[in-house]
Amino acid sequence: MRTAVPDKVIDTVRRRAEEISSAGPANEQLGRLDDAAAAVLRESGVVRMLQPATHGGLEAHPREFAETVMEIASLDGSTGWVAGVVGVHPWEMAFADPKGQEEVWGQDQDTWIASPYAPMGVARPVGGGYVLDGHWQFSSGTDHCDWVFLGSLLGDADGSPGSPPTMLHVILPRSDYEIVDDSWDVAGLRGTGSKDLIVRGAFVPEHRTLLYEKVAEGRAPVEAGLSNPLYHVPFSCMFPLGITSAVIGMAEGALAHHLAYQRGRVQITGTRVKDDPYVLSVLGEATAEIEASRIALLDNASRLYDAVAAGREVTFAERAANRRTQVRAAWRAVGAVDQIVSRSGGNAMRMDNPIQRFWRDIHTGLAHAIHVPGSVLHASALTDLDIEPPQGPMRSMI
Template sequence: MHEVRERILARADEIAAEAEANDELGRLTDTTAEVLRSSGVIRMLQPVEHGGYEADPVEFFRTVRDIGVRSASAGWVAGVVGVHAFEIAQMDALVQKEIWSEDPDTWIASPYAPIGRAVPVEGGYQFSGRWPFSSGTDHCQWIVLGGMIVGDDGKPLPNGVRHFVLPRSDYEIQHDSWDVVGLRGTGSKDVLIEGAFVPAHRVLDPVAMEDGGLADQVGRGDSPLYRMPFHPMFTAGITTATVAMAQGALAAFVDAMRGRVTARGVKTANDPHQLAVLGRAIADIEASEVQLFADIERMWEQAQRGERFTPEQRLLVRRNQVRITRRAIDAVDELFLHAGGAVLRRGNPMQRFWRDIRAAANHASNVADPIYQAYGLNMFDKPTPPSVLY
């Protein structure tokens, strides 16, 4: 077991104890952030020369799972923010130095939706936009944002999607933008940029990371971690956090069953129907977790062999990921429906996990139909929409 994971498990009770406070605050509490920061989870995919671990990604995602079982919002932020170091490690060495030279524990936010518009200027781009859903952003000092390069007419250029990296001084967090019913503690607020200059060395074409080949180009070919495909790595953070919520909801349901008596005077622990519901849910949630980590392990073995990732291989992982989350969400829905009226009370942890996993279902990475359709098209040798692979 990785030392970071050991530290997380040693402080698991603290993570769980802060879950409700995260929701009330609308972001991770300083205590939760301190636990994550001091454990090193956000540095697990960070280069060794910048204070990171360059850890086995399977261990990283298992650590995210262990966090999310206790606090959905903390697991979500750990998964999302933790993957950003994986991308920055494949960018210009100057960017890495700017971010980590003074503080290796510097966190990096996102989102990647190509909302921004970048006007080419001497030495870089003039960049503007407003992005929703910047998870964990209050605790981050840098950000990676999706945008499109535009021509003289202001229209996006073909193949002009890029990732732009900016320091905290160049963007504003819209603190009144996060009022939601689920994943409240993630603090996934809007960020605003009005005409910030982004030098060219802080701009990356994300397509270059997709097959694992960028590692060779930037001098990281000797590290199998950076041969992993970017898109399935980022979405694995979302999938892992979602499965963790299901595990948390399951644990809360079991705890409630131990002492609950139905209106008919039957102990739920002896009720055949309740036990059948529980058995189905356990099987589905455990199946989701097995498939999730099997895919990560398979990709990791391939990266260690130095092999590139084909579109078909990446699409297979994405097909599995959306099915994994759907299976886990459905299991939690059934548990929630059979948990009794007490589950509606705000102090009941199960209602929080149910709200959180329902919010997770709306993340773009968990939207299933486009992935299934693309997989079907690929089976019949038809063009795959690029949007599902990049």
């Protein structure tokens, strides 16, 4: 059941649906979200849905957040992707030192935080903190963010990572990193503006760092004294949730445009689509697959939330099963879109037809590292067999 405040968010999205949808071509042309599209997201409150109430956040249920991201992504893939990615960062920021939270949100509770979390830099310990250097890719929505979470390896005094490696999440203001403007030239999700970032010798105080292991294993929210179950849902559920929700929302958007296009379409053979049993059969199956993907992802988030709300620790096996469901939901939805697009006719590939943009966007979204199935399916199968799960990098996405 949805709660009243998050309802206002999704109601705003629906009221502004035409603005979000019509911004799609402009987002693509700019290679980032159009300022008007970003303003709608900001005004809707979607990025504050997982933010702590102490800093103006809504502390919504993960399911409510996922449903809202799906709604936005069904209107425009890039806008939904930014909502899903940027919207997860306030959830982790809730674990940070209160001094760091005040630095980010003290002047403006609508301040957005970018990422990426991949450890593409090295943090060298110095008095009071670290000196950070590195070059990161895929910082979605970064042009509209004033802070960033960056994954980093912990180095020694000479800057060499240890073995085994220790990973930090560090928090930097916009003044400490460079956005590489010409670094996002891609086939899909062009409007996300997922550009490269460069950091050269930035000082990161200790209070603006989080040990990744504590975040991944659920110790960070305990140490932060957080009581809301929202913040005890595993990182391996919450981090992918916004991304996969966007992918499923794009599938719903592609389906909606396909239905509108096919409703009165006459094929080159002279057969109306409504009279073609082969096309209708595929359409029915694809609709069911997209709906199944949606239900699986939302149910997954709800079950894990219910588990932590009951005070139960989520096991590695449950985390692996969650990731298996999430990955398969994404692949199932994209497969369904491929089926309907292949029955949409050549005109669906014209650049003024939104179907082709949803198709490009959803395949780009599927290419994200969290949707790579191999290690996830491997680990979940081992746990189902009661065999010791893999160690090291094979656990990194679980």
